[in-house]
Amino acid sequence: MSNINPTGPSRRDAMAVAGGIALGTLAIGPYLHAAGSDQINVALVGCGGRGTGAAENALKTVKQGPIVLTTMADVFEDRVTSKLNLLGKEYAKQVEVPKERQFVGFDGYKKAMDALKPGDVVILTTPPAFRWLMFQYAISKKLNVFMEKPTTVDGPGTAKMLALAEEATKQNLKVGVGLMCRHCPARGEMFKRIKDGQIGDVLLLRAYRMKGPEATSRSKAKAFYNEENELKFQIKRFHSFLWASGGCYSDFLIHNIDECCWMKNAWPIKAQANGGRMYRFDPADGKEFVDQNFDSYSVEYTFADGTKLQLEGRIMPDCKQEFASYVHGSKGSGVISSNSHWPSGARFYKGQSFNKDDIMWQYGKEPAENNPYQVEWDKFIAAIRNDQPHNEAKRGAEASLVTSMGRMAAHTGQEITYDQILKTGQAFVAELEKLSFDGPAPVMSDANGRYPIPQPGIKKDREY
Numbered sequence: 345m346s347n348i349n350p351t352g353p354s355r356r357d358a359m360a361v362a363g364g365i366a367l368g369t370l371a372i373g374p375y376l377h378a379a380g381s382d383q384i385n386v387a388l389v390g391c392g393g394r395g396t397g398a399a400e401n402a403l404k405t406v407k408q409g410p411i412v413l414t415t416m417a418d419v420f421e422d423r424v425t426s427k428l429n430l431l432g433k434e435y436a437k438q439v440e441v442p443k444e445r446q447f448v449g450f451d452g453y454k455k456a457m458d459a460l461k462p463g464d465v466v467i468l469t470t471p472p473a474f475r476w477l478m479f480q481y482a483i484s485k486k487l488n489v490f491m492e493k494p495t496t497v498d499g500p501g502t503a504k505m506l507a508l509a510e511e512a513t514k515q516n517l518k519v520g521v522g523l524m525c526r527h528c529p530a531r532g533e534m535f536k537r538i539k540d541g542q543i544g545d546v547l548l549l550r551a552y553r554m555k556g557p558e559a560t561s562r563s564k565a566k567a568f569y570n571e572e573n574e575l576k577f578q579i580k581r582f583h584s585f586l587w588a589s590g591g592c593y594s595d596f597l598i599h600n601i602d603e604c605c606w607m608k609n610a611w612p613i614k615a616q617a618n619g620g621r622m623y624r625f626d627p628a629d630g631k632e633f634v635d636q637n638f639d640s641y642s643v644e645y646t647f648a649d650g651t652k653l654q655l656e657g658r659i660m661p662d663c664k665q666e667f668a669s670y671v672h673g674s675k676g677s678g679v680i681s682s683n684s685h686w687p688s689g690a691r692f693y694k695g696q697s698f699n700k701d702d703i704m705w706q707y708g709k710e711p712a713e714n715n716p717y718q719v720e721w722d723k724f725i726a727a728i729r730n731d732q733p734h735n736e737a738k739r740g741a742e743a744s745l746v747t748s749m750g751r752m753a754a755h756t757g758q759e760i761t762y763d764q765i766l767k768t769g770q771a772f773v774a775e776l777e778k779l780s781f782d783g784p785a786p787v788m789s790d791a792n793g794r795y796p797i798p799q800p801g802i803k804k805d806r807e808y
């Protein structure tokens with residue numbers, strides 16, 4: 345970090361500098377727009393589903409001022425071209441990504457950020473394993489950053505991310521983290537009311553994400569997918585591998601954990617947990633699932649004052665489905681979210697029974713403009729344009745660590761504390777910078793194509 349200027353520019357300063365250089369030399373660079381210095385250029389690193397969505401959210405802030413997608417990077421070329429086609433059709437006037445600003449490969453993120461100027465925005469939507477490495481480079485280029493959750497998958501990665509978060513604040517960079525529910529107006533109103541004592545002291549929180557298998561959380565052996573290259577396979581199916589994503593636990597459960605901790609206004613200090621693997625074959629073809637995930641997780645988080653957060657996660661088909669979070673207080677209870685992320689359906693009840701007749705407050709209709717995926721971007725870009733403080737990196741890292749703490753408790757069968765995972769937790773990847781499709785992957789399968797799995801009580805200080 346020593347090469348970073350600690351008194352870095354705000355976007356306004358950066359714009360002034362960039363404009364000055366352009367005028368002084370009469371050489372308007374390829375990434376400076378003669379028309380106006382208030383244009384924000386955006387690079388998308390990780391051109392998958394969420395990256396495309398985040399780029400759209402970015403482009404939709406155009407009512408605040410000009411914003412253009414200028415650069416894209418991915419480890420797979422077809423991801424860049426297909427998502428460029430999609431975005432280019434929908435936002436023709438705001439997408440300018442010529443061939444020379446499309447980058448493919450593990451160093452693509454550097455080239456993409458080199459093509460921006462200080463004060464521009466980079467979107468980091470790769471699997472989370474790469475987040476701290478890319479954030480570090482973004483800070484060195486004085487870029488504002490939007491990064492998806494989880495921002496870390498293990499303790500050592502979190503320690504790095506926390507240090508980088510501080511550095512970003514020193515540099516006056518703006519950082520948004522894709523825990524978008526924090527920007528949901530209904531939940532925000534609920535948080536204020538809990539602080540004001542409307543349901544008394546918070547005594548218990550409960551959260552559920554019990555769904556069928558989602559995304560790439562279950563994987564059969566590599567051959568099934570016609571993918572020869574081990575690392576390509578693992579990156580394409582990143583929810584199946586702990587090093588890449590923290591597994592289905594971290595990727596899917598972090599939102600519910602985070603919104604509960606928000607309502608408690610604290611992070612838990614420890615966790616104990618159960619979890620297991622049940623049906624490790626696909627009933628459709630009888631083929632075995634060889635990924636590293638458990639099928640279900642049941643975690644008790646404890647806060648410093650003894651309050652509990654009980655979390656249930658399940659990725660098994662044809663079982664009861666629930667995707668919601670609840671809060672129980674000494675004078676009432678509440679629904680934080682009722683079905684997926686949004687609308688939240690935030691409301692309070694007298695008593696603990698959630699009887700319809702006992703509703704004592706509800707947020708009510710949540711209009712389209714309250715969609716937290718867009719609100720988080722509107723606020724992020726407003727902070728950049730108006731040079732207001734906006735750095736969610738620390739909170740994002742803490743949410744990610746608390747999430748990993750519950751996962752590690754389930755995978756080891758041990759009680760795990762916040763400090764323990766932060767200071768002595770397993771590092772899933774030794775040399776992230778050196779990953780290459782020509783080299784080995786961070787985890788390798790056995791002769792049967794199976795990957796190492798957690799063994800609670802046998803492997804006690806490592807997850808595999």
Ligand SMILES: NC(=O)c1ccc[n+]([C@@H]2O[C@H](COP(=O)([O-])OP(=O)(O)OC[C@H]3O[C@@H](n4cnc5c(N)ncnc54)[C@H](O)[C@@H]3O)[C@@H](O)[C@H]2O)c1
Nearest residue numbers: 390391392393394395418419423469470472492493494522
């Ligand atoms: N906030 C939300 O509700 C939400 C929703 C979906 C996904 N996400 C998060 O977004 C992230 C991406 O998820 P997704 O569903 O878009 O996955 P995805 O597989 O669709 O996209 C990830 C992309 O990153 C690329 N990639 C992988 N490693 C790379 C590297 N080193 N450099 C450049 N590109 C690389 C992949 O090729 C892929 O195109 C995850 O962290 C996920 O948890 C958040």
